[in-house]
Amino acid sequence: MSFVLSEDQQMLRDTALSFAADTLPVAYLRGQRDAGRQGADAASREQLAELGFYGVLIAEEFGGSEFGMVGMGQILEALGRTLAPSALIQSGVIAASAIGMAGSEAQKSEYLPKIASGEIVAALALDEGAHFAPAQVATEAESNGQGYTLTGGKRYVPNGHEADVFIIAARTFGEAGDAHGISLFLVPADAGGLSVQALNTVDSHGAAHLSLDGVTVGPDQLVGDADKASDILVPVLDRAAIAQAAEILGSVQAAFDMTLEYLQTRKQFGQLIGSFQGLQHRAAKMFTDLEMTRSCVAAALSAVDDGAGNISELASLAKAKASELVHLVSNETVQMHGGIGMTDEHDSGLYMKRARVQEALWGGTSYHRDRYGRLGGY
Amino acid sequence: MAFDEPAELEAFRAETRAWLEENCPPAMRTPMKDDEIVWGGKRETFKNPDAKIWLERMGEKGWTAPVWPAEYGGGGLSKAEARVLEQELRRIKARPPLFSFGLWMFGPALLEFGNHEQKLRFIPDIVKGKTRWCQGYSEPGAGSDLAGLMTKCEDKGDHWLINGQKVWTSYADQADWIFCLVRTDREKKHEGISFLVFDMESEGVEARPIKLISGSSPFCETFFNDVKVPKDQLVGELNKGWTIAKRLLQFERSSISAGGFGGTGGSGILGPEDYAKQHIGVDGEGRIADGDLRGRITDHKMYAKAFALTVARSQEQSKAGQEVGHTASILKYAAAKMNQDRHELLIEALGTEGLGWEGEGFDEGAMKATRGWLRSKGNSIEGGTSEINLNVIAKRVLGLKEHQ
Numbered sequence: 132m133s134f135v136l137s138e139d140q141q142m143l144r145d146t147a148l149s150f151a152a153d154t155l156p157v158a159y160l161r162g163q164r165d166a167g168r169q170g171a172d173a174a175s176r177e178q179l180a181e182l183g184f185y186g187v188l189i190a191e192e193f194g195g196s197e198f199g200m201v202g203m204g205q206i207l208e209a210l211g212r213t214l215a216p217s218a219l220i221q222s223g224v225i226a227a228s229a230i231g232m233a234g235s236e237a238q239k240s241e242y243l244p245k246i247a248s249g250e251i252v253a254a255l256a257l258d259e260g261a262h263f264a265p266a267q268v269a270t271e272a273e274s275n276g277q278g279y280t281l282t283g284g285k286r287y288v289p290n291g292h293e294a295d296v297f298i299i300a301a302r303t304f305g306e307a308g309d310a311h312g313i314s315l316f317l318v319p320a321d322a323g324g325l326s327v328q329a330l331n332t333v334d335s336h337g338a339a340h341l342s343l344d345g346v347t348v349g350p351d352q353l354v355g356d357a358d359k360a361s362d363i364l365v366p367v368l369d370r371a372a373i374a375q376a377a378e379i380l381g382s383v384q385a386a387f388d389m390t391l392e393y394l395q396t397r398k399q400f401g402q403l404i405g406s407f408q409g410l411q412h413r414a415a416k417m418f419t420d421l422e423m424t425r426s427c428v429a430a431a432l433s434a435v436d437d438g439a440g441n442i443s444e445l446a447s448l449a450k451a452k453a454s455e456l457v458h459l460v461s462n463e464t465v466q467m468h469g470g471i472g473m474t475d476e477h478d479s480g481l482y483m484k485r486a487r488v489q490e491a492l493w494g495g496t497s498y499h500r501d502r503y504g505r506l507g508g509y
Numbered sequence: 510m511a512f513d514e515p516a517e518l519e520a521f522r523a524e525t526r527a528w529l530e531e532n533c534p535p536a537m538r539t540p541m542k543d544d545e546i547v548w549g550g551k552r553e554t555f556k557n558p559d560a561k562i563w564l565e566r567m568g569e570k571g572w573t574a575p576v577w578p579a580e581y582g583g584g585g586l587s588k589a590e591a592r593v594l595e596q597e598l599r600r601i602k603a604r605p606p607l608f609s610f611g612l613w614m615f616g617p618a619l620l621e622f623g624n625h626e627q628k629l630r631f632i633p634d635i636v637k638g639k640t641r642w643c644q645g646y647s648e649p650g651a652g653s654d655l656a657g658l659m660t661k662c663e664d665k666g667d668h669w670l671i672n673g674q675k676v677w678t679s680y681a682d683q684a685d686w687i688f689c690l691v692r693t694d695r696e697k698k699h700e701g702i703s704f705l706v707f708d709m710e711s712e713g714v715e716a717r718p719i720k721l722i723s724g725s726s727p728f729c730e731t732f733f734n735d736v737k738v739p740k741d742q743l744v745g746e747l748n749k750g751w752t753i754a755k756r757l758l759q760f761e762r763s764s765i766s767a768g769g770f771g772g773t774g775g776s777g778i779l780g781p782e783d784y785a786k787q788h789i790g791v792d793g794e795g796r797i798a799d800g801d802l803r804g805r806i807t808d809h810k811m812y813a814k815a816f817a818l819t820v821a822r823s824q825e826q827s828k829a830g831q832e833v834g835h836t837a838s839i840l841k842y843a844a845a846k847m848n849q850d851r852h853e854l855l856i857e858a859l860g861t862e863g864l865g866w867e868g869e870g871f872d873e874g875a876m877k878a879t880r881g882w883l884r885s886k887g888n889s890i891e892g893g894t895s896e897i898n899l900n901v902i903a904k905r906v907l908g909l910k911e912h913q
Contacts, residue, residue, distance in 0.1 A: 411903035504807035509782035
């Protein structure tokens with residue numbers, strides 16, 4: 132495990148930080164929203180891909196750089212600072228990892244180069260209820276002789292509104308609640324029987340509900356072995372949680388910096404409000420939590436690259452801590468800004484809205500706390 | 510970041526390993542027992558005779574203080590060599606040969622602020638564990654506002670004359686020498702403080718142990734009545750003691766937080782999750798049956814893990830030469846919270862089994878946990894209260910201004 136970035140990782144971090152600040156500042160998200168759009172436009176995705184960001188976890192033979200999770204974490208943290216919408220976690224982390232780990236040679240050659248180049252967005256469609264629950268998949272994949280017929284629905288698929296291809300988790304055996312019996316299928320967004328309902332979400336990043344009404348897929352669209360998706364989903368969702376935690380870290384840092392600046396400029400009673408001990412102690416506690424969460428995220432990112440034995444434990448630690456922290460800091464950001472924090476014109480609200488989505492995605496605080504305890508044997 | 514070790518370091522590792530194999534007694538490779546901790550000094554009795562041998566051998570090499578200069582009896586090792594030594598000691602699970610405020614607090618400050626003669630006089634005996642030091646900081650009227658201290662120090666020409674009282678002096682009744690903050694100028698506050706050292710056997714010094722709510726007496730009230738101190742025992746310049754005092758507090762906070770107040774607690778105490786399983790029971794999956802308590806225990810376990818990772822990160826960053834800022838205050842604040850939460854959960858999980866004081870009828874480990882719970886209440890007071898640490902973080906780390 133390493134907490135100190137290598138020179139290459141530091142360079143990638145610097146590149147991502149200046150790219151996010153210059154090209155995708157908070158004003159970008161605000162502009163998209165005000166123009167009635169959700170998430171990012173194709174041009175910004177191409178720019179991210181040109182910088183190589185979508186290929187960081189993809190093997191060189193498929194057009195990536197295999198730079199690793201620590202590198203990916205630096206990029207996501209930078210994007211998190213400005214709330215920049217992207218498909219990086221869905222496409223560049225989850226789909227790239229799932230196909231890279233379990234896909235056939237044909238699937239790898241078909242999809243990985245296009246993910247790396249930003250030509251397509253791939254998105255995992257997993258949850259069917261309002262809460263993250265990977266074993267609760269009920270969407271049915273019925274064997275039809277040549278392949279499978281998928282019937283069911285998915286809720287709030289991140290980046291679902293812009294995805295070109297979905298990795299759909301469907302049940303080939305057992306029933307909802309069983310970890311065993313789930314399979315993953317690559318399904319193009321324009322497949323017959325698949326309808327995509329684009330959502331207007333609170334954070335303006337967008338998402339989609341899917342309904343699958345007899346979508347037929349061939350055996351070549353199955354990723355990995357039938358019934359055994361959980362073998363792939365565990366490591367992939369660990370990466371998703373860690374990646375999301377890294378993005379959160381950036382958002383927390385930015386919201387905290389913005390709040391600190393306000394405490395150092397706003398005056399009341401003839402005093403800088405940051406000189407009041409009631410606010411100083413709350414700021415100091417947030418900073419302590421931020422430093423501790425930073426350690427957890429760094430350890431988790433590095434554990435993936437090391438192939439460590441405790442990735443799941445560190446993933447749940449990082450995501451639980453980060454979710455708890457972004458909840459606190461986003462609320463305090465609004466509160467410490469007072470009235471101005473309640474206005475749409477100020478960025479506080481954007482950080483708080485995004486915070487709740489970041490918390491919910493890939494498992495919230497209670498999900499990961501419970502999982503951490505389970506992994507620890509109590 | 511795996512890298513190949515340079516040849517010299519490899520040679521040093523081999524020598525160190527061989528030396529430790531030869532010189533670390535087998536008994537010193539077993540887990541530390543609470544009553545076998547060696548604090549050194551004239552009153553040290555060495556309950557385990559092997560601990561004496563171990564301290565003598567390590568002290569001779571200067572390896573109780575590996576990176577201190579060899580000219581003052583330290584190990585004279587580079588940071589990289591010290592890291593190798595640390596790894597090799599961990600490899601054989603060697604006990605620390607010496608626990609010492611001299612090593613953790615006074616020594617580092619003296620090396621930074623003392624003169625050559627003072628270093629020659631005091632450092633070697635710290636390294637060898639021959640002198641046990643105590644810290645004369647807090648006073649009845651100067652706790653969090655430490656700079657308000659009033660212990661009087663007068664210049665009598667050929668000596669200093671000390672009159673006043675200190676409190677919360679850790680182990681003053683067992684220490685040989687004291688490093689002490691005294692007032693040398695009543696007109697000024699911070700600029701009127703000086704840093705002196707003197708023998709606890711000097712005439713006019715009296716240490717009275719204070720009994721705590723936990724029943725133990727690790728602290729004393731210390732009285733100075735016309736104590737004469739030789740002039741050459743002033744460290745640094747007259748009225749410039751506050752700078753040394755603050756630096757030393759950083760060393761103190763770091764040494765407290767590095768261990769997380771002992772983290773896992775003393776021997777014989779189980780974790781809160783173990784006591785919860787034992788006294789509340791488990792559900793069908795073998796998990797703690799009380800879901801609410803389980804959640805709170807898990808929260809604590811995650812906090813403790815995050816803390817350990819943060820200590821590791823700050824050590825790695827400082828080794829890599831990166832500025833780590835005032836992490837001492839952050840870690841001190843977090844360590845106090847962590848240890849107090851842990852003990853509250855221990856007592857809660859133990860139920861009435863955790864409410865014994867002494868004698869028959871209660872488990873030994875449980876009673877230790879109970880005493881530890883009471884003792885842990887001091888964690889957010891000693892070495893700078895949690896509130897003072899939050900002030901330090903707010904002002905020095907975050908740059909927030911003083912109230913006008």
